[in-house]
Every structure is written in structure tokens, then in C-alpha cells.
Amino acid sequence: MYFENIPALINMSGHGVYVWSSVAVTLAAMLWLVIAPLFKQRELLQEVSRDIQRQQDRELAAKTAALSEPHEESN
Amino acid sequence: MSWLSRLFSKWLPKESSNWQWFYRLGSPRWFYQRSGQWLPWVSLAALLVLATGLVWGLAFAPEDARQGNSFRIIYIHVPAAFLAQSGYFIMAIAGAIGLIWKMKISYMVMKAAAPIGAALTFIALFTGAVWGKPTWGAYWVWDARITSMLILLFLYAGVMALQYAYHSVDAASKASAILALVGTVNIPIINKSVDWWYTLHQPATIKLTSAPSMHMDMFMPLLVMIVGFYLFYAVALILHTRNEILRRERKTSWVRELATAKAGS
Amino acid sequence: MTSHVARKMDSGFAAWLRRDLLLAYRRRGEVASPVIFFIMVSTLIPLGLTPEAAELEKVAAGMIWVMALLATLLSMDALFASDYQDGSLEQMLITPQLLPLPILGKVTAHWLTTGLPLTLVSPVLGLMMSLPNAGYVPLVCSLALGTACLSLVGAVGAALTVSLRKGGLLLSLLVMPLYMPVIIFGTATVSYAVDGLNWLPPLAILGAMFAASVALCPLAAAGALRVTASN
Structure with missing residues (x-):
């Protein structure tokens, strides 16, 4: 690794805010x-x-209606 | 646009030749099924390459002598800007294929490419602005490259707005294809004009992304990131195109079968 | 045979040019509005910025160019709109002539009724904005060529949005980015002259843009009209 430790990687000698905010926004947009x-x-x-x-429901309803209608009429 | 079709009819592939894949590609159903098979592999490749490039660029590459660590934004800014430009051409080519060969799928690719390209342009603009702060001391400088990107964003916005303005799918596709083609002719002119305008008004400051002799250790991760962004673009484009297929083909039997199969599982 | 074809092609251009000019003459009030807009907005600039001549002369060329662009945009959506509404656009689409030629005729008429008046008024505005003396000839030359480009490119946008109810705003969105090279070289022509440089090179580039627009824009507009006018 180029940096000595993880805090140095995060800080990036003061430029960390810029780099990491860019990375975060980019990754968020790509994920979206x-x-x-x-x-x-x-x-x-x-x-x-x-x-x-x-x-299908409509077809079923139409079928049952068609079946029951003549029955009702005969009553 | 029938004159365009006639003009290109010489190069229309013959039905019986080994151009069959070309016609198959035109079938939304075929594309949907095949792309479903490709998708996991392309996604995996994109993820691996992007992760490698990002870790390499952010943690292992040496820092720039003049710009320090802020230069590491290059590893996302340049690939995004690259893809934003290529994305417009991909969109325009898809539109042209639609106009000439009347291929349904290419209009769907064109519609899918617009928001992806716009998002990448936004990424390029945002990272450029953030990079500007430590480099120039301001978030926004009318730099040639950034101004061109802004105009590109407007061009994408125009295509998207036209796409949504028409109710008829056919009119929306053809009209935005024509606009995308007009934009493609204009992009080189716009870029050259903006470059020229910038040199006219501003003497050379530190230019983002123009390290005169970029060291190999810095350049290799950039190359990896560009490849990664291309793979990512392919994934995003396939995903958006698949949705467009579902939207436009929802009355067909194969989509209905697919939906019932998905609902049953 | 060739002369017959040539006459036919010519009649498509000339007939539509004559017709549109006649229509413009009958609706003089409408035609005047872009010019009035041009003049009125330029009174806003000293009010909003500063009345000092030294400050105004720095921004004069750019401001005049931006206002000319806006004035052209304002008149652009009328290019095909009334023809679309009264059905004469359909007539144009089914004429035996090559479609780009009638379109070029219409665009020429549009330039003669907006771009040319704007160009002719521009020295007065230059005077009001204390443009340095060296800038007047380049301003007129660049506006004459530049507004022609604006009309031609705008015709493509007008064709793409002709059948939309709120096409005007969308039209400006579509063509504004395409106008940027024109405004860059238009203002550069004037600022070169003001700085005492040779202003012919930027003007020549404007001329090249004009030539390219004459060749390509009517074609694109014709393709666009075939798609949009039937929807």
C-alpha cells in the first residue's frame, strides 16, 4: 500500500474529504x-x-353469470 | 426516413446468410432471454474489475507531485467522462440503426442509454467540481473540459425530454433518434469551440487530467477503471433495456408467461 | 430534362419563400415582436448591471449576441406551427419536390423576417451599450451569418416539436446546446475586432458553420417532419 496505515489512507494528507466524497457519490449513483x-x-x-x-377473474365471472342466468329465468 | 433506408439497403444483411444473428438480435424476446444468461457474468466481471481498479488507484498508486492525493479523483472522473461521451455515441448509433434497419430493439437500447449517460455525465461533473476545490480553490471553474461536460448534460436532457414528450412510442423513438444524430454531429464542433474559447479567455492553469507524462504506476489503475466502467455500462444498459422490452412487449404471450411463472415461484 | 428538374426544385424553394414572406407581410405585428423584444431586453441590462460605459462596453458584444439568440428562439416555434394547424404542412409533405428545399425556403423567409431585422437593429443597441467603434462592422457581419445558423438549426428543433402542445419551451431546451458554438465564435469575432486583432478567422469559422448548417439542417428537419407531423 502507498499509505502507511488506514487512517493515513482515509485522511490522504488533507485531501481525503474530496476524494472520499467523490467516491461515495459515484458509487451511490452507480448503485442506483x-x-x-x-x-x-x-x-x-x-x-x-x-x-x-x-x-381471468372477469372471464370466470362472465362464465358463472352465463351459467346462472337461464337458471334464474326458469324459476 | 425511407430515403435513408433506401440509401443503406445495399448493406442490408441477407436473411439466409450468416447474418442470422443480426436478425435474432432484433427480436426483443431473444435479447431478453440471452441477456438474462449474460447478465451474471458481465456483472461479476464489472464488480471484480471495478474493485481492483478502485483499490489499486486509491490505496496503491503513488500520489501526484503537483496535485497530491486529490489527483486520485482521476480514477473515477476520467472513466465517467469517457463513458458519458461514448454513451452519447452509443445512443446515437442505436438510434441510427433503428432509423435505417427499423430494428425494434435498437430504439429500446437508445431509450435506455439516455438516463445512464446523463447519470455518468453528472458523476463526471460532480467529481470534476470536487476535484477543482483543492486544485483551483473553487468548486466551479469554467474549464474547457467541464464546460463541455455541462453541455453534454444538456444534450442528454434534450433527448430525454423529447422521449417523454410524445405519447406515441414510435414518434418518441424516431424523433429522439434524429435529435441524437444531430447532437452527434455537433459534439465534436462543440468540444472544439469550447476548447478554443477556453484558450482565448484563460491562460493555462493546471489542467485536470493532463499529467504530461503519466507514470505507469498511475496509468495502469486508470486503464483498469476505464475497462471496469465499460463493463458497468454494459450491465446498466442491459438492465434498462430489459425493462424497456417488458414495458413495450407486455401484451405478448411470452411476457405474460414469464410474469405468471415469476408470480407462481 | 435536367432543366425541368432544376425548375421543379427551384419552384419548391421559391414558392415557399414567397408564400412565407407574403404571410409575414400580412402579419407585420407578429414579425416585429422579436425585434421589439431584442430592444426591450437590452434596456434591462444597464438597469440590472450598471449604467457606466466602461463596464457596459466589456459585456456589450456578448449581451447583444445572447439577446439575439433569445429573440431568435422566441420566434422559432412559429416556423411550422401555423402550417401544422391549418394543414398546409401536410401539403408540403406530399409535394413531389424534395422536402429539404421547401424547408430551406421557409427558413430563408424566417431569417429575412427575424435574423435580418435583428442584424440591422444591432448597431443601435451597440451604441446604447457603448460598444467600441471597431466592433460595429464585425457585429453586423457576425450577426448576419450567425442568425442564419440559428434559424437553420432551430428549424430542426421546430420540426421535432411541431405536433406537441407545449413545444416552444421544449424546443429551446433542444436547440440551446446546439447554439453554443455559434455564440462562441459570434462574440469572438467582435471581441477580436475590439482588441485590434484580425477578426476574419472567427468570422470564417462562422461561415463554415453556416455552410454546414445549410447542407445538413434541412435534411434533418425533413426527416423530423416526416416523423412528427403525422402524429
Whole structure:
């Protein structure tokens, strides 16, 4: 290592604040670029499956209605 | 843009030749499945290379004789600035492929590339400003490189704004592809003009990133970081493109199957 | 045959130029507004900055150029908007002529009704901002070439945003970064002259930008109109 110890690495002879804040902001932005789409992907897939569910429910409701209607009429 | 297509029709790959991969690449479904297989490996490579470069650059490289340790910001500033510029060209090329070959997937890549490029431009600007404080004594100096970066950020903002302004996906894609191409023609002109303007107004100060003869021990970690940023860019681009595919293809049967499989598991 | 084609191509340019100039003549009030804007904003600068001649002359060239740019931007979204609304843009898109030529005709008319008046008024503004004597000729020359570039590049932005309801603001966002080289060399022409240097080289670069814009911008605008006008 170029520095003698860890505190020296963190301090960087006074320039540590600048270097480490740059690193922190960069890593945060890069992490966000990767994690945000992963969450978004889950959300999108859930949306699609909810759509499918809703459609199936509608179809089921239509079917039961169609089955029960003539029955009601005959009563 | 039919005249453009006609112009390039000579170079259109033939369906039956060994250009089949080119057509397959155009299929969002194929891309989605394949990229899912690549993703873990590219991510792992990006992580390893970035970690190596960062530790090497921050802890092991020698310090700069004039700028001291603040020079270590170079290991994130330069790769980010590099990718911000390349990212615009990647975006414009994707747009051009969309306009010429009418490939659906390339418009999705183009849309995905805009926010990633803008974020990298922001990183370059932020680290440049922080680096400026110990070097010039001010957070913002109208340095040629930083001014060019700021204009690049505006160019990205324009493409993104146009992308969101249209409701029709087709119009949004084509309009922003044209804008990205116009921007690409302009970027070299803008950079040269800003360089010239800077030399006109400001006599040479310490230029960030221009060590006249950079020592190998300093240069190698920078090279590693640039490679790492490229790998990272690939990961981010694939992830964003996959979402765009899901968004635009949500009515197709394969996405519906995928969603039910994911919901069941 | 070639002369026939040439006449046809010419008619696309000249017909739209004539039409737009006639329309501008009938709507003189609208045409005057960029120039009035140009003059009014320049009264704000001494009020906001300082009335001292020594201070003003330093910023005169840059300020006049920035205001000319803003005035051009202000008028830019009207380039295709009314044609889009009344349907004549559709007509232009289906004419047998090459589309870039009618567009070039429209842009020429736009420059004649905004860029040229701005250029002609600029010496008066230079006088009000105590521009040094050496700066007047370069100011007029650079504005004449530069506003032409602004109109041409702006046409691409106007074409990209023509069918959007709030296109004007977006248009300025899109083209402002593309305008930066023009303003750099425009102001440099004047400041070179004021400093007693040879101001022809920066003016020549403006000329090169103008030539490139004439060649490329109508093409890009034509491509953009085909995409946006049908949406």
C-alpha cells in the first residue's frame, strides 16, 4: 500500500474529504443505476401478472353469470 | 426516413446468410432471454474489475507531485467522462440503426442509454467540481473540459425530454433518434469551440487530467477503471433495456408467461 | 430534362419563400415582436448591471449576441406551427419536390423576417451599450451569418416539436446546446475586432458553420417532419 496505515489512507494528507466524497457519490449513483431497474423489473412483471389475474377473474365471472342466468329465468 | 433506408439497403444483411444473428438480435424476446444468461457474468466481471481498479488507484498508486492525493479523483472522473461521451455515441448509433434497419430493439437500447449517460455525465461533473476545490480553490471553474461536460448534460436532457414528450412510442423513438444524430454531429464542433474559447479567455492553469507524462504506476489503475466502467455500462444498459422490452412487449404471450411463472415461484 | 428538374426544385424553394414572406407581410405585428423584444431586453441590462460605459462596453458584444439568440428562439416555434394547424404542412409533405428545399425556403423567409431585422437593429443597441467603434462592422457581419445558423438549426428543433402542445419551451431546451458554438465564435469575432486583432478567422469559422448548417439542417428537419407531423 502507498499509505502507511488506514487512517493515513482515509485522511490522504488533507485531501481525503474530496476524494472520499467523490467516491461515495459515484458509487451511490452507480448503485442506483443498477438497483432501480431491478426493482422496476419486478414491478413490471407484477403488473403483467395482475393484469392476467384480473382478466381471468372477469372471464370466470362472465362464465358463472352465463351459467346462472337461464337458471334464474326458469324459476 | 425511407430515403435513408433506401440509401443503406445495399448493406442490408441477407436473411439466409450468416447474418442470422443480426436478425435474432432484433427480436426483443431473444435479447431478453440471452441477456438474462449474460447478465451474471458481465456483472461479476464489472464488480471484480471495478474493485481492483478502485483499490489499486486509491490505496496503491503513488500520489501526484503537483496535485497530491486529490489527483486520485482521476480514477473515477476520467472513466465517467469517457463513458458519458461514448454513451452519447452509443445512443446515437442505436438510434441510427433503428432509423435505417427499423430494428425494434435498437430504439429500446437508445431509450435506455439516455438516463445512464446523463447519470455518468453528472458523476463526471460532480467529481470534476470536487476535484477543482483543492486544485483551483473553487468548486466551479469554467474549464474547457467541464464546460463541455455541462453541455453534454444538456444534450442528454434534450433527448430525454423529447422521449417523454410524445405519447406515441414510435414518434418518441424516431424523433429522439434524429435529435441524437444531430447532437452527434455537433459534439465534436462543440468540444472544439469550447476548447478554443477556453484558450482565448484563460491562460493555462493546471489542467485536470493532463499529467504530461503519466507514470505507469498511475496509468495502469486508470486503464483498469476505464475497462471496469465499460463493463458497468454494459450491465446498466442491459438492465434498462430489459425493462424497456417488458414495458413495450407486455401484451405478448411470452411476457405474460414469464410474469405468471415469476408470480407462481 | 435536367432543366425541368432544376425548375421543379427551384419552384419548391421559391414558392415557399414567397408564400412565407407574403404571410409575414400580412402579419407585420407578429414579425416585429422579436425585434421589439431584442430592444426591450437590452434596456434591462444597464438597469440590472450598471449604467457606466466602461463596464457596459466589456459585456456589450456578448449581451447583444445572447439577446439575439433569445429573440431568435422566441420566434422559432412559429416556423411550422401555423402550417401544422391549418394543414398546409401536410401539403408540403406530399409535394413531389424534395422536402429539404421547401424547408430551406421557409427558413430563408424566417431569417429575412427575424435574423435580418435583428442584424440591422444591432448597431443601435451597440451604441446604447457603448460598444467600441471597431466592433460595429464585425457585429453586423457576425450577426448576419450567425442568425442564419440559428434559424437553420432551430428549424430542426421546430420540426421535432411541431405536433406537441407545449413545444416552444421544449424546443429551446433542444436547440440551446446546439447554439453554443455559434455564440462562441459570434462574440469572438467582435471581441477580436475590439482588441485590434484580425477578426476574419472567427468570422470564417462562422461561415463554415453556416455552410454546414445549410447542407445538413434541412435534411434533418425533413426527416423530423416526416416523423412528427403525422402524429
